[in-house]
Amino acid sequence: MTLLFLFLGLGALTLVAGALTLFVLYFFRDPDRQAEVQEKAVLTPADGRVLGTWTLEGGENPLGTRAVKVSVFMSLFNVHVNRIPAKGRIAKISYRPGAFFAANLDKASEKNEQNAVFLETQDGNTIVFVQIAGLIARRIACWVREGEEVQAGQRFGLIRFGSRLDVYLPEGSRVAVQPGCNVQAGKTILGYLP
Helix, strand or coil: CHHHHHHCCCHHHHHHHHHHHHHHHHHCCCCCCCCCCCCCEEECCCCEEEEEEEEECCCCCCCCCCEEEEEEEECCCCCCEEECCCCEEEEEEEEECCECCCCCCCHHHHHECEEEEEEEECCCCEEEEEEEECCCCCCEEECCCCCCEECCCCEEEEECCCEEEEEEEECCCEECCCCCCEECCCCCEEEECC
């Protein structure tokens, strides 16, 4: 569109379309990252800011038992390619349609469109990471399949235009991040498995 507006001599529209083109190129960037994996370490699957960490006493979470939850909010300015948090096998993928509340609100975890990926690690633990669409994000892409063997830091999906990832770790896991800290997918250690 930018080139068409330029060709037609529509200066103002060329500037607007050019700015939008640059933003889309910036948004869909996908930098190469090498994961430095420590034993029992869980990497964050998303770039962004940690919204919070919670110890969940009941079984009302994707793991179905006591668990630790860490939420990462991705703004429009973060890299939106998601990465696998630990080496293992994809046991299950569960998509659920839903609403599109702002992803930084707690109710987004319960009500928004989401895609849950269940990962069985080599030592028998299960980690669940949930891609959650936000107010602007209306498309979740997941590039892994059930039964697939995956590596820590491997790309597995994308959520377009601002969203959230919730990570559920088994009981006894130690969280290594604090609310408010900025994290990078496939690089920052989110926590350690028991």
